[in-house]
Amino acid sequence: MSDTVDKVLDLAAKHFGVDRSKLAPDADIFEALGIDSFQAVELTSEVELAFDVEIPDYELQPVRTFAELAAVIDKRR
Amino acid sequence: MTHWTIDAGIAHLVLDRPPCNEIGTAMLADLERFLADVADREDDVAAVVISSAQRGGFSAGADLRELYEGLRREPADRHESLLRSFLDRIHTVMDTLDMLPQTTIAVVHGICFGGGFELALACDLIVAERSARFCFPELRLGLVPGFGGIPRLERDTHASVVRDLLFTGRSINAKRALDAGIVREVVPRGSGLDAAMAAARQVTKFDAETRARAKLFAKRLPVERLAEEKALFLELAQRDVLVRALERFVTSDDIRPYLP
Numbered sequence: 292m293s294d295t296v297d298k299v300l301d302l303a304a305k306h307f308g309v310d311r312s313k314l315a316p317d318a319d320i321f322e323a324l325g326i327d328s329f330q331a332v333e334l335t336s337e338v339e340l341a342f343d344v345e346i347p348d349y350e351l352q353p354v355r356t357f358a359e360l361a362a363v364i365d366k367r368r
Numbered sequence: 369m370t371h372w373t374i375d376a377g378i379a380h381l382v383l384d385r386p387p388c389n390e391i392g393t394a395m396l397a398d399l400e401r402f403l404a405d406v407a408d409r410e411d412d413v414a415a416v417v418i419s420s421a422q423r424g425g426f427s428a429g430a431d432l433r434e435l436y437e438g439l440r441r442e443p444a445d446r447h448e449s450l451l452r453s454f455l456d457r458i459h460t461v462m463d464t465l466d467m468l469p470q471t472t473i474a475v476v477h478g479i480c481f482g483g484g485f486e487l488a489l490a491c492d493l494i495v496a497e498r499s500a501r502f503c504f505p506e507l508r509l510g511l512v513p514g515f516g517g518i519p520r521l522e523r524d525t526h527a528s529v530v531r532d533l534l535f536t537g538r539s540i541n542a543k544r545a546l547d548a549g550i551v552r553e554v555v556p557r558g559s560g561l562d563a564a565m566a567a568a569r570q571v572t573k574f575d576a577e578t579r580a581r582a583k584l585f586a587k588r589l590p591v592e593r594l595a596e597e598k599a600l601f602l603e604l605a606q607r608d609v610l611v612r613a614l615e616r617f618v619t620s621d622d623i624r625p626y627l628p
Contacts, residue, residue: 328622329388329424332479336501336541347538348503 296361299338303357306337316358323357344368370398372405377414377572378565379406379470388424391458391483391515392431399461403468410469411576415568417473418491419561425478426500427487430515436614451605455514455598458483462516466490467589469580471571475560476500476551481539486517489524489550492587493567496542496551497560503539509617510609514601519593525549 296316304311307324314323321331338360339345344367354360370389372381381402383389406413420426439447465472465487474488477497485502488494506513512534521530529548533540542554555563571579604610 327424329479332425332501332539333499335539336499339541340498340543345540345544347536349536349538 293358293361293365295342295365296358298341299357299361299364302337302341303334306334314357316361317356319355320357320360321355338364342368370395370402372402374406374409374413376569377412378568379409379413379416380565381416381418382421383418383427384421386422388422388428388479389420389426389484390428390431390434391487392434393454395431396454396457396461399465400457403461403464406470407464407468410580413470414572414574414576414579415471415473416465416468416491417475417561417564417568418487419475419564420477423478425484426474426476426480427484428479429482429484429486429505432509432614433618436611436618439611439614448602448606451602455601458515459594459598462486462490463589463594466516466520467583467587469576469583471568471579471583473564473567475564476502476542477557477560481505482513483515483517486513486515486520489517489520492583493564494545494551495560495564495567496545496554498542498554498557500542500545500551500554501539502533502545502550503537504533505537505539507534507537509613510607511604512597512600514598514605516594516597518597519590521550522593523588523590 300311300314303324304314307326309324335346335351342364344364346363346367350363354363370382370384372379385395389395406416438450442450472491473493473495474491475495476488477499480488480500481503482505485504504513504517518530518534525548542551545551546554553563
């Protein structure tokens with residue numbers, strides 16, 4: 292598991308109060324966290340601030356899994 | 369329900385219409401009632417603080433479902449007058465808020481999109497919680513922002529920031545908004561209201577006339593650009609592009625329906 296995806300999983304589990312052991316890199320972010328569209332926006336901000344990156348919405352559009360999100364973050368660092 | 373209190377020289381308006389303070393006819397009426405109450409009270413109300421009680425954020429902007437239903441219900445030849453009537457009222461609200469004699473502070477958390485962003489921009493100061501996210505998604509609907517947001521953003525920040533937000537429709541976080549000069553400070557989650565109230569209490573110490581005249585000196589309504597924006601919005605809103613985009617939005621089950 293990459294360092295980035297590991298940190299994304301830690302951040303998501305902590306922020307949304309989800310059991311970290313139940314989150315896998317290839318899991319669907321929104322199903323695994325059980326979040327709505329408002330919380331999806333919140334997650335974007337949390338990720339950007341934690342990794343000190345900016346991710347335009349159109350680059351996030353195809354992202355479904357934690358691993359895909361980590362790949363987008365790595366591209367922007 | 370949206371409500372307000374006035375205490376110790378500070379009027380506190382709490383936006384509270386689920387799901388995220390969408391601005392339709394009900395919210396418009398709330399804002400009109402609030403402004404009618406505070407506008408003439410410059411001697412006993414020094415500051416206005418606007419915050420949201422909705423978990424999702426400050427405001428998700430115009431009520432697109434109401435707009436879609438309105439356009440579907442009415443014949444096409446009535447659309448322009450319907451839109452113009454709403455737009456005239458919301459512009460009066462935003463302009464009145466913009467130029468209130470009191471010092472106005474928006475407390476933003478979470479979503480602050482479209483018309484919600486425009487509402488925040490009509491305030492003198494924006495306090496952003498870490499979760500705040502700002503966006504002008506209107507081009508995705510075949511529109512430009514219609515509540516005066518672009519002229520106000522042009523007034524308050526760089527033209528390049530305006531072009532980036534308007535032309536790409538991307539959303540930006542609180543730190544980026546701070547760097548762009550849009551917000552005055554970024555504070556931790558849940559502490560925005562305390563930060564705004566501290567600033568508001570400071571404002572109450574100043575002489576009312578001095579405070580009001582300083583505002584008139586430091587802040588002007590971009591009257592010409594506001595009229596241009598309204599005309600462009602009305603022109604663009606007459607097209608089928610809007611109805612098709614609204615239909616996509618209201619029928620979408622995507623987790624990010626604000627994306628095209």
